[in-house]
Amino acid sequence: MSQDFNIEVVTSKSSLPTLKVNDYYLHSKYDPKKEAEQFVNNHFAENKVHILFGYGYGYFAKAFKDKCKENEHLLIIDPIYKEIESVITQEDFEIISDVNEKNIEMALGNLLKDLNLKVKVICSPNYDKFLSKEYKMVLKIVKEILSVKKIYLNTINYFAEMWQENYIRNIYHIFEDESLSVLENYYNMPVVIASGGPSLIKQIPLLKKMQNHVIIIAAGSTVNTLLHYNIEADFIVSVDGSLANFKHFENNIFENSHLIYSVKNHYDIKNQFKKSSFSFIPVFEPGVYEHIEQMTQKQLPTLLGGASVANYAFVIAQYISSGPIALIGQDLAYTNNQTHAKYNKYFANIDDDDKKIRGTFYTEGYNGDKVLTDLPFTSMKKDFENIVESINKKGRFFNCTEGGVKIKGFTQISFSDFGEFIDLSEEKNLNLVQKANTKTINDWENLCFRIQSEIQIYNEIEKLLNKGLVYLEGSLVKEKFTSNVLKGLEQVDKKIKKLFKTVSMNSILDPIIIDIINNYPSIKGETEQENYMRVYNQNSSLYKGLLNAIKLSKIYTKDLLEKVKKEKLGGV
Structure with a gap:
């Protein structure tokens, strides 16, 4: 960065250190810790990724980190961090100081793996005064990243079932x-x-x-x-x-x-x-x-x-x-x-x-x-x-x-x-011999056996999902998850997870998982009954979504089986 910065460490009225850059205070002259708590209370948003532009002496970063729950994240960007790190007390934060599209995209991409597009950018006090160009660049980069992610998310939602159908039907071609x-x-x-x-x-x-x-x-x-x-x-x-x-x-x-x-x-x-x-x-x-x-x-x-x-x-x-x-x-x-x-x-x-x-x-x-x-x-x-x-x-x-x-x-x-x-005197020769169909009747019969095994796995998963729904419906009587219900759901989930590893359904499952992650967030101050209903609806939506995915995959797989039998095994 070509710009020069005059950086001073100043002792606040509360005896805590604060920073002054080019005559701009980055924290309160009176009580930077109390200011940080108030600042975070005003800017914190539940269930979001927070991008803090400006680390300063770290008061805001620490207050944000203390407030973040498991599904809430903090990304810190500070173009002058390398200038100030020698005069501040360092905390255990990962900070982007080299502000460019690649670094921000990589860091933000890691935090948006579940395709949660809820992001909030917060500028620390006065950072936009002496880093106006850099702040605008960060806003532009974040906007572009989120726009691309949104396009990708829309693509997943639109094509999920189509991709699953193509994948299953293409097994015929891939085999051949x-x-x-x-x-x-x-x-x-x-x-x-x-x-x-x-x-x-x-x-x-x-x-x-x-x-x-x-x-x-x-x-x-x-x-x-x-x-x-x-x-x-x-x-x-x-x-x-x-x-x-x-x-x-x-x-x-x-x-x-x-x-x-x-x-x-x-x-x-x-x-x-x-x-x-x-x-x-x-x-x-x-x-x-x-x-x-x-x-x-x-x-x-x-x-x-x-x-x-x-x-x-x-x-x-x-x-x-x-x-x-x-x-x-x-x-x-x-x-x-x-x-x-x-x-x-x-x-x-x-x-x-x-x-x-x-x-x-x-x-x-x-x-x-x-x-x-x-x-x-x-x-x-x-x-x-x-x-x-x-x-x-x-x-x-x-x-x-x-x-x-x-x-x-x-x-x-x-x-x-x-x-x-290019050597124009030499004619190209791809040297690709059109192979005769080398698959034997036995090969196709073995493929049929593997397809039938796949259908059987779908049937087993379907039974387990219906069993899970029965457990959920049973919990409605007392409007809480009893130990028996929780134990039953745990056993169902364990068996389903094991079976899903033996089939390939990532494409059709992605929209379901994204929906479950993003649309049932915990709410601050929710009552015990509200918590129960949120978790109930979340699990019910999951099981029903998975059931629909299984039914569709089973239809495509049965069609694949019939195609092999009809075209390669004489309709046997």
Whole structure:
């Protein structure tokens, strides 16, 4: 920090030390401890994450910490902490002194793991007087983090059942297809990742010239733009489980492209591909790896990704090839007021009303100019930058979009300059043999047995949940949890927890768990009866939510069983 600070330790009227910075008192001149108690009583909010801007001598921080309960947290940010730490009595606090987006996002992200978006920012007295710029920066960063988290939370709530259905139905394809692990470090060739930004169109002529000499990976919906220009990608990456994503593929039969898909990709997309396909697990899918191995007898790689299919395409490019990698069409901006490249089914021109609805703003562009973007695009950009930062071999990554936002960590060169890495005299050979179906009748029968075992586990969980509801209903008579009820519920919960570890239901359970955590907070001063009703409603809502999730998962799993029997075992 370039700003100079005149820091003084001053003794208050109550003999406690206080701080003075650039003639501003950070605490009371009379009784800083009493002031802190009053300050916290005025600003403390139950069941929230508190962000305190300004540590000072620590009085406010200590008073907040003493008031926080188990589900309440305190994050302290102080840009001048390193300047003052030598003159104060230090307490055991973790303090962010290097104020930047990454540090705040990491610290706040750890406190919002349960997706509780209840956050309150409090500025210690006078800190906003001499650190106005930094305080405004913190407010802006926190607002952006919470906006992205809210989008993620809405996504979870909207797609939970869809993801569960895709996952279960995709077991059929995963069992039959290859694991992406067979392509790990398989190639040493240049890779071009084509994404669906507006700038893709101007790179099409050169891509057509290169297409027989580089590996082309298409990111999801980009396929229709490429097909319009008679370019069929070697690999098409798809991770989106929505019906809208399937619509990009439904009218096409891909004769030459290989699909690379995540386990929760829309299950019907696989049927549009004639050649071999490959599956993987996104790294943020707890419990899936073990379940997939149990069900399909395969080990799928877990890959880091992000908010966009293009993030996954980039990681996959590194996974399968050691050659240089170029991004094209990766605008992450509304270039020419367009959402996508032409012939993408999402293509649209945006007007001023659209810009307001999308919450657009300007940011640094590829060419050093200012370009129009929004929070979802910014989230994808950050994911690219985080992925690059986690990789050692950064010199082989090139952003050849020639438009859109500037993405840190990528070398910016023109697409024609990337051509210098390509040997046009050598035709590419993917060397992928279309394998005959090597699964035997016995293999499919064994899969059926494992599916039937899964259905039996669902039945057992269903019985236990109904038993738990009976215990809860019994407690209503006395409006309290008797020792027998508590013991019964404890046994039910213990058995359910054990059984849930043997199935994979994280996607469909997430909204239920988030609801239980966030919507039944303890209330200050609640009576014994109010406490009973809150806990009763919380547990009742949990069991009923889990019952619905089990019933849906059982339907999808029975459908999977019937599909295997009908298509592979002659309807047996």
